[in-house]
Amino acid sequence: MAERTAELSSAAADQTAGRTTPKIRVAGISKHFAAGQKTLPALADVNLHVNAGEFVTLVGPSGCGKSTLFNIIVGLLAPDEGGALFIDGEFVPADHLLGRVAFMPQRDMLLPWRTVLDNAILAAEIDGVPRRTARQRAQAALDRFGLAGFGQHYPQQLSGGMRQRVALMRTFMFERDIMLLDEPFGALDALTRALMQRWLLQVWSEQRRTVLFITHDIDEAIFLGDRVLVMSARPGRIKADVGVPIARPRAPSVVTEPVFVDLKRRLLAAVEDESLKAFASMAETPDAGRGGAP
Numbered sequence: 001m002a003e004r005t006a007e008l009s010s011a012a013a014d015q016t017a018g019r020t021t022p023k024i025r026v027a028g029i030s031k032h033f034a035a036g037q038k039t040l041p042a043l044a045d046v047n048l049h050v051n052a053g054e055f056v057t058l059v060g061p062s063g064c065g066k067s068t069l070f071n072i073i074v075g076l077l078a079p080d081e082g083g084a085l086f087i088d089g090e091f092v093p094a095d096h097l098l099g100r101v102a103f104m105p106q107r108d109m110l111l112p113w114r115t116v117l118d119n120a121i122l123a124a125e126i127d128g129v130p131r132r133t134a135r136q137r138a139q140a141a142l143d144r145f146g147l148a149g150f151g152q153h154y155p156q157q158l159s160g161g162m163r164q165r166v167a168l169m170r171t172f173m174f175e176r177d178i179m180l181l182d183e184p185f186g187a188l189d190a191l192t193r194a195l196m197q198r199w200l201l202q203v204w205s206e207q208r209r210t211v212l213f214i215t216h217d218i219d220e221a222i223f224l225g226d227r228v229l230v231m232s233a234r235p236g237r238i239k240a241d242v243g244v245p246i247a248r249p250r251a252p253s254v255v256t257e258p259v260f261v262d263l264k265r266r267l268l269a270a271v272e273d274e275s276l277k278a279f280a281s282m283a284e285t286p287d288a289g290r291g292g293a294p
Ligand SMILES: Nc1ncnc2c1ncn2[C@@H]1O[C@H](COP(=O)(O)OP(=O)(O)OP(=O)(O)O)[C@@H](O)[C@H]1O
Pocket: 033, 034, 040, 042, 060, 061, 062, 063, 064, 065, 066, 067, 068, 069, 106, 234
């Protein structure tokens, strides 16, 4: 509680001093999962902030707790005791987080019995937008998401990339000023992915929502981000917070500029370091990575 009070007064002090209060702030969040008789530490004292209108990308080795962190921020998973989450400087208890943030989960979670249009409106519908209104909005947005003509198709009739675009459209239609996107372009081919990145930056620059974006792709993290956060091997914590000093709008050719290449080298080294640790700890864990050794 003392920590929360300190955080609250720091938000108030920020305002008095004319500094911006972060849109979202994660303070000392940890998470353990039960694993048989033992517990598995997934996150350890995660601290981060995202300012209003900022686009922050998050990279880290597989299994380091990125999706777990997102599930906590969106209110789907309760963190361990002790940490706190703040939105606009206000402490939000874990059981009050649901619905505060638009979220695209790592798996697309499309409902097979709903059409593209009806999948896209799902979150908006749950949010209370009348189905007819939501459908009209979705119909108008299909083109923008590269889904023109597919409104009446079902998920099983779509390619993986199209399914991800439907999930992305659903997240956008849930109109919140904070968006958490968990590897939204993971299943896209390189060309579609590059087009979607540029498209996302275009939409973001028009709407200026606050975005926290998970990716495994360092190029993508730099190209999209104002800052790149690097997570350590599990238990995940924020190991580095690196600004991207590249002006916007960013042309695709920016990836060949020295500042980009230099940043990429540094980030790759940091992530690789953590991936090696993650791999080593997997090898030390009985039954992990041994192909079922007796
Ligand atoms: N519900 C759960 N119960 C038990 N363990 C879990 C649960 N969810 C995640 N874990 C474990 O917590 C750790 C972190 O998982 P998480 O999915 O957050 O990683 P990640 O960084 O998103 O990985 P990836 O990059 O592969 O998506 C993993 O060891 C995972 O097995």
